[in-house]
Amino acid sequence: MNRSDLEKFSKEEIIDLFLTMYDHFQAKIAELEARLNLNSQNSSKPPSTDIWKKPKTQRQKTGKKPGAQKGHKGHGLKIQRQPDQTITHKPTTCKHCKTNLTEIPGTQTDTRYKIDINIQTQLTQHNQTTTTCPNCQTQNTPDFPSDLTSTIQYGQGVKAISVLFTHYAMVSYDKTQKILNDIFGIPISTGTIVNHVSEFAQKAESVLNDLNSSQITM
Numbered sequence: 001m002n003r004s005d006l007e008k009f010s011k012e013e014i015i016d017l018f019l020t021m022y023d024h025f026q027a028k029i030a031e032l033e034a035r036l037n038l039n040s041q042n043s044s045k046p047p048s049t050d051i052w053k054k055p056k057t058q059r060q061k062t063g064k065k066p067g068a069q070k071g072h073k074g075h076g077l078k079i080q081r082q083p084d085q086t087i088t089h090k091p092t093t094c095k096h097c098k099t100n101l102t103e104i105p106g107t108q109t110d111t112r113y114k115i116d117i118n119i120q121t122q123l124t125q126h127n128q129t130t131t132t133c134p135n136c137q138t139q140n141t142p143d144f145p146s147d148l149t150s151t152i153q154y155g156q157g158v159k160a161i162s163v164l165f166t167h168y169a170m171v172s173y174d175k176t177q178k179i180l181n182d183i184f185g186i187p188i189s190t191g192t193i194v195n196h197v198s199e200f201a202q203k204a205e206s207v208l209n210d211l212n213s214s215q216i217t218m
Contacts, residue, residue, distance in 0.1 A: 079113055121184050154196070158186060162196040
């Protein structure tokens with residue numbers, strides 16, 4: 001239908017057509033809103049299809065400004081251990097008369113702390129030494145630790161982080177490889193990370209089986 005077709009209608013016919021279309025659209029809107037309100041709690045839809053909605057706040061307006069109120073005793077971060085290093089900031093020159101203050105004792109007036117992360121990768125070199133017995137001339141060569149089966153090995157810490165990132169933090173294998181390489185300086189491939197995860201799964205299988213069996217018997 002175009003403009004020329006509408007011009008053939010009378011005023012009453014146009015009003016009736018508009019009301020019919022209006023009722024149709026209202027019904028369609030109500031149907032769509034009903035579909036949007038369906039979730040896993042009021043229908044057979046799985047929870048994974050639910051649309052997250054920000055919950056309405058239950059707080060009542062009090063007229064007070066947000067944040068801590070005047071007179072409130074603060075509860076900031078607590079220092080739970082001794083610092084790894086202590087730096088003392090002491091003036092070297094009097095700001096008024098420029099007298100040298102390096103040998104003048106002072107009084108500690110304030111203390112502040114900074115919490116930071118020191119990322120450090122440990123590289124351990126294992127040297128195998130052969131010793132000749134002076135009595136029988138036997139060559140004595142000790143064995144390497146059982147987990148050193150090739151020239152370069154990855155320690156338990158690297159393996160644990162591989163599993164932690166990929167299966168707890170849900171980081172992709174590619175991004176985990178980049179994190180280990182760029183941040184920790186560990187040259188590692190995604191295939192090796194997959195092997196670490198598989199190794200962990202094999203070791204955890206017996207533990208999970210024992211846990212499941214114990215729950216069944218309870």
